[in-house]
Amino acid sequence: MNGTLYGIGLGPGDPELMTLKAARLIASAAVVAYPKLANADSFARRIAADHIPATAKEIEIEVPMSTLREPAQAAYDVGALAIAAELSSGRDVVCLCEGDPFFYGSFMYLFARLSDDFEVEVVPGVTSISACAARAGMPLAARNERLTVLPGPLPEEELRARIEAAESVAIMKVGRHLPKIRSVISALELTDQAVYISHASLPNETVCPLADAPEDAPYFSMIILTKGADPWL
Amino acid sequence: MNGTLYGIGLGPGDPELMTLKAARLIASAAVVAYPKLANADSFARRIAADHIPATAKEIEIEVPMSTLREPAQAAYDVGALAIAAELSSGRDVVCLCEGDPFFYGSFMYLFARLSDDFEVEVVPGVTSISACAARAGMPLAARNERLTVLPGPLPEEELRARIEAAESVAIMKVGRHLPKIRSVISALELTDQAVYISHASLPNETVCPLADAPEDAPYFSMIILTKGADPWL
Numbered sequence: 001m002n003g004t005l006y007g008i009g010l011g012p013g014d015p016e017l018m019t020l021k022a023a024r025l026i027a028s029a030a031v032v033a034y035p036k037l038a039n040a041d042s043f044a045r046r047i048a049a050d051h052i053p054a055t056a057k058e059i060e061i062e063v064p065m066s067t068l069r070e071p072a073q074a075a076y077d078v079g080a081l082a083i084a085a086e087l088s089s090g091r092d093v094v095c096l097c098e099g100d101p102f103f104y105g106s107f108m109y110l111f112a113r114l115s116d117d118f119e120v121e122v123v124p125g126v127t128s129i130s131a132c133a134a135r136a137g138m139p140l141a142a143r144n145e146r147l148t149v150l151p152g153p154l155p156e157e158e159l160r161a162r163i164e165a166a167e168s169v170a171i172m173k174v175g176r177h178l179p180k181i182r183s184v185i186s187a188l189e190l191t192d193q194a195v196y197i198s199h200a201s202l203p204n205e206t207v208c209p210l211a212d213a214p215e216d217a218p219y220f221s222m223i224i225l226t227k228g229a230d231p232w233l
Numbered sequence: 234m235n236g237t238l239y240g241i242g243l244g245p246g247d248p249e250l251m252t253l254k255a256a257r258l259i260a261s262a263a264v265v266a267y268p269k270l271a272n273a274d275s276f277a278r279r280i281a282a283d284h285i286p287a288t289a290k291e292i293e294i295e296v297p298m299s300t301l302r303e304p305a306q307a308a309y310d311v312g313a314l315a316i317a318a319e320l321s322s323g324r325d326v327v328c329l330c331e332g333d334p335f336f337y338g339s340f341m342y343l344f345a346r347l348s349d350d351f352e353v354e355v356v357p358g359v360t361s362i363s364a365c366a367a368r369a370g371m372p373l374a375a376r377n378e379r380l381t382v383l384p385g386p387l388p389e390e391e392l393r394a395r396i397e398a399a400e401s402v403a404i405m406k407v408g409r410h411l412p413k414i415r416s417v418i419s420a421l422e423l424t425d426q427a428v429y430i431s432h433a434s435l436p437n438e439t440v441c442p443l444a445d446a447p448e449d450a451p452y453f454s455m456i457i458l459t460k461g462a463d464p465w466l
Contacts, residue, residue, distance in 0.1 A: 009363070011252065019359060020256060021249035100363045108372035115370065122367035126252060130242070130333045130357035137348065137355070139341035146395065147336075147382040154377055162379065165398070
């Protein structure tokens, strides 16, 4: 009988923000898989480290640092084969995922490759959006409000149109797109309603008004913007 | 010295989907507060029940069943006063919140009333969106995709325009708005790409194609719709 693949959301980075279910499944894992960037340690593995059994077999999926699609997808091909070999031998595999597996998570690449042939259970995790809103003290949506999630790499014109049409906005993957995003938000005269957050829940967390955001924003940074004028009373 | 108010996200319903931090804070709480509907037990309290100390003082915030704004807000006025009394006496208060406190959560009403005068820490939780996507096996967003979150009570024309302009869509609070939402999605010829989920992660969970959704959808139900044609390979 084949094993089950678990895609485990670990939350935004603070190991205490993983779920009880994630901690239980990791602690009883025989095989643990996770992505890692070349020449770096794995952020996912670091979040989960305290729960991984010393006896667990580890499958590293080494993802190249590239904005190109093909090299990364080739890495997931290799990773999926290694995972499939374990599953076919009847062993469960626990795949560690930063944040939530289905919210901008690379787990979906493994899911696409393996879910036709194997049982897959996705364990949802706390997203970076929830973590950033919590740390910024900014409610995201109440009542009949809408929330729009936009990736920072979108073209300037599209970002502008989407932010203009939106109510609450979370902009993910800010990084080197910060100047572009800042200029769009400034042109819409929304800078005062925008907060910048990086590394939410981690020791090196930054939370500040967008106007004070550092020039060298890391990939794991976010801007949250709400247009409502204190609608929560 | 005043106590701290903790707004604790409990996740979508399965008690194992609360975070380690939530479980720790609840287990050490001297005062626990939570909303409950009149004549019903508290869903939030039910999720957290196994962790609440027998000795904890409990503050029930009884919210009237009403779509009107004023009666509910009056209930939060009363609840905020009771919580403020504890905080002023130097006791921490742990407030239990279904899902994530700042994502369509009633905690923001307490936050608006108390965060000027007291320390408030928000502990993010797994949202119902992440839970529904996990159970439906539907990734929400990858790469530079956008995600739009819409409440079901929005007017038909607005829903239609927003869904048409969106990529991935999560429609919350479906309930009695199901016929309207279904007709909008059908008019856009997107029914085949839409999944209906209710009570995600709970024993009475339902996951099915939108076409098969039950007529009597509960308030805690959702529709997830993605337009991408298998973009995850």
